[in-house]
Amino acid sequence: xxxxxxxxxxxxxxxxxxxxxxxxxxMTKNIAKxxxxxxxxxxxxIAQLQSIKPxxxxxxxxxxxxxxxxxxxxYFDEVMxxxxxxxxxxNGATLCDENNIDAxxxxxxTGMMNTVAxxxxxxxxxxxxxxxxxxxxxxxxxxxxxxxxxxYSASKFGVIGFTRSLADPLYYxxxxxxxxxxxxxxxxxxxxxxxxxxxxxxxxxxxxxRRAPCQSTSVCxxxxxxxxxxxxxxxxxxADKGGLELVKLHWYWxxxxxxxxxxxxxxxxxxx
Numbered sequence: 001x002x003x004x005x006x007x008x009x010x011x012x013x014x015x016x017x018x019x020x021x022x023x024x025x026x027m028t029k030n031i032a033k034x035x036x037x038x039x040x041x042x043x044x045x046i047a048q049l050q051s052i053k054p055x056x057x058x059x060x061x062x063x064x065x066x067x068x069x070x071x072x073x074x075y076f077d078e079v080m081x082x083x084x085x086x087x088x089x090x091n092g093a094t095l096c097d098e099n100n101i102d103a104x105x106x107x108x109x110t111g112m113m114n115t116v117a118x119x120x121x122x123x124x125x126x127x128x129x130x131x132x133x134x135x136x137x138x139x140x141x142x143x144x145x146x147x148x149x150x151x152y153s154a155s156k157f158g159v160i161g162f163t164r165s166l167a168d169p170l171y172y173x174x175x176x177x178x179x180x181x182x183x184x185x186x187x188x189x190x191x192x193x194x195x196x197x198x199x200x201x202x203x204x205x206x207x208x209x210r211r212a213p214c215q216s217t218s219v220c221x222x223x224x225x226x227x228x229x230x231x232x233x234x235x236x237x238x239a240d241k242g243g244l245e246l247v248k249l250h251w252y253w254x255x256x257x258x259x260x261x262x263x264x265x266x267x268x269x270x271x272x
Contacts, residue, residue, distance in 0.1 A: 002133060002231050004029040008083050012037045012065060012115055013092030017189035018137070020045050021221030022092070027052040029225065035083050037063035037075070039093075059083070065093040065111030066103070072118040080122055085130055088228070089119050092137040096152040098198040108155035112136060113162055124175040131176025135228055136163050140183045140238060143247065148205050150198035156183075160236065164249070167234035178233035182224050183247070185240025186214040215242055 009031050013019035019038075026034065027049050034056060036046070041062060050058055059082045061075060080086075095107035116134060123129040141149065142156025160181060167179040186209070197206045223239035231237075236247040255263070 002229050004031055004088070004225075004229065006030065006032045007087040008033040008035075008085055009088045009090065010035040010037070010079065010083065010086045010119070011090045011092065012063065012112075013090070013094070013137070014038045014040070014042075018184065018187060018217050018220050018224070019092045020049075021217045022090070022137075022224045023049050023221075024052060024218075025222050025225040027056055029229075031056055033057045033059070033083055035059045035061070035079055035086075037061045037079070039064060057082075065115060066106040067111075069114045069118055072114060076118055076122065086119060086123055087130070087132045088135065089116070089123070089132070090135045090137065091115060094137075094139075096149055096193075096195060098149060098151050098196050101151045104151045105155050105158075108138075108152070109158040109162070112159060116162075116166070120175070120177060123177050125177075126174060129176075132178070133228070133231060134166070134177060134179045135224075135231075136179070136181040137224060138163075138181050138183050140185050140240060142181075143183055143236075143238070148197045148202035148209075149195070163236065164234065172233050178231065180227070180231045180233070180235045180237070182227045182237045182239050184220050184224075185238065186212060187217055187220045188214050189217045215240060 004026065009026055011019060011023060011034065023034065023036070030053070034049070036058065039062065041060070046058060046060055061079065063075060091112045093107055093111060095104050097104050121127050123132045125131045136159050138159040139156040141153040142160045146153040163179050163181040172178060195206045195209065197203045219242050220239050223244050226244055227237040227239065236249065238245040238247060
């Protein structure tokens with residue numbers, strides 16, 4: 001179990017919908033500090049969160065997840081002045097715009113990767129950090145393909161690949177930063193929007209999705225926090241239909257024995 005009591009949490013996402021509901025649950029877990037980095041100000045949401053736990057310090061920064069990594073570094077230098085350290089980084093920024101592939105990929109994948117690369121040095125035990133947990137909030141269509149939202153699905157597949165790669169013991173055994181992902185199923189705030197299919201052939205499906213029965217944002221937020229509390233490094237969870245399911249990870253490719261031996265050998269053996 002991952003105990004959130006007293007933790008310093010940094011949440012990168014719009015403070016509405018799933019992110020707001022997740023933050024509400026986090027505020028009931030006796031966290032010490034919550035930093036919210038989002039694209040637009042939402043003072044009403046911040047006030048609502050503060051009312052849940054007045055003793056928890058909440059900080060806010062306007063943040064564009066698609067900015068260059070050099071700019072991100074300036075932001076997080078300021079964040080660290082207020083936060084002192086980060087125990088948990090939650091990445092939840094998301095965009096589904098099949099007409100704008102660049103923006104979809106930059107928001108869902110590239111921006112998330114740059115944010116993680118920027119924050120990791122502050123958390124890395126070998127660089128003066130205390131370790132911690134990175135949580136990538138993604139989608140079930142990052143596990144299975146979507147014939148309707150092709151660009152969105154591709155970006156979410158990338159999140160899963162990045163999460164599993166970064167969770168490898170090669171890193172975790174040294175930096176002490178666990179990495180996990182939570183894949184949200186169809187959720188009301190997402191399907192309420194007017195969505196365009198990647199190809200016109202799928203538009204009727206996209207239109208019907210707006211009226212489909214889906215889980216609420218509050219249930220999804222509760223299960224994201226439940227997954228965090230139950231997390232282990234490298235785990236992928238599905239938060240859908242009011243519950244949580246741990247994904248059974250599968251490896252399709254297996255290294256040849258000769259390749260494994262070479263990769264595990266040291267430099268002296270190579271020279272021999």
